[in-house]
Amino acid sequence: MAKFEILPGLTFVDRSGWGAKSTFPRMGHRVPRSKRTHVIIHHTVVSDANDTSPILWETLPEVYRNMRRLQTIRPDLGNDVPYSFLVYLMAKKNAMVICEGRGEDRSGAHTKGHNTAGIGIALAGNFHEDDVPGIEVAKRMYLLSGFLGWLRYAPSHPDYGTFSAMKNLGSMRPVDREVYVHQDFKATACPGKRALPHLSQLAFVHPNAF
Numbered sequence: 418m419a420k421f422e423i424l425p426g427l428t429f430v431d432r433s434g435w436g437a438k439s440t441f442p443r444m445g446h447r448v449p450r451s452k453r454t455h456v457i458i459h460h461t462v463v464s465d466a467n468d469t470s471p472i473l474w475e476t477l478p479e480v481y482r483n484m485r486r487l488q489t490i491r492p493d494l495g496n497d498v499p500y501s502f503l504v505y506l507m508a509k510k511n512a513m514v515i516c517e518g519r520g521e522d523r524s525g526a527h528t529k530g531h532n533t534a535g536i537g538i539a540l541a542g543n544f545h546e547d548d549v550p551g552i553e554v555a556k557r558m559y560l561l562s563g564f565l566g567w568l569r570y571a572p573s574h575p576d577y578g579t580f581s582a583m584k585n586l587g588s589m590r591p592v593d594r595e596v597y598v599h600q601d602f603k604a605t606a607c608p609g610k611r612a613l614p615h616l617s618q619l620a621f622v623h624p625n626a627f
């Protein structure tokens with residue numbers, strides 16, 4: 418079980434850490450890290466409905482419950498989290514929790530035609546609602562840049578394992594951003610009009626640069 422900080426405020430939790438139900442094993446096929454060329458941002462549309470801040474998550478148990486729910490939310494795509502990773506904006510300390518979905522080494526089921534070369538990262542919540550507080554999204558984006566940099570340059574940790582870097586990640590990108598969004602490839606509202614303006618600030622920043 419791995420749960421560790423990549424940066425202050427940026428916590429990574431692997432599948433055993435969030436308690437993935439073993440009845441629903443990880444799907445997809447194995448993909449070499451060198452084949453990963455781009456990132457595609459999504460939102461899950463599944464909000465935290467327990468309180469008045471549906472895109473902010475209060476506790477880790479709440480995050481872990483949501484991850485287990487995502488294992489079976491799209492049976493048409495198979496019973497596993499369809500994304501490579503999930504991003505939870507935490508209410509406290511402007512923090513962020515990244516949960517492992519399919520992870521670094523398996524194909525996803527998030528973006529038609531881009532599930533092998535693409536890493537699909539989903540923001541947990543519905544970012545298309547008018548009342549999403551943009552400031553809460555904006556002030557945590559640097560942590561997601563740290564995660565992108567970790568993936569590309571240094572995706573290892575003593576509690577997780579030693580892995581090779583995803584050195585080609587980000588080599589394929591749109592002209593005006595370092596990452597794609599779902600609607601670059603499909604007519605969809607994903608990743609939501611209240612997330613979109615903030616995604617242009619994302620970059621692949623080495624965690625040591627913070």
Ligand SMILES: [Zn+2]
Pocket residue numbers: 458459460527599607608
């Ligand atoms: Zn999407």
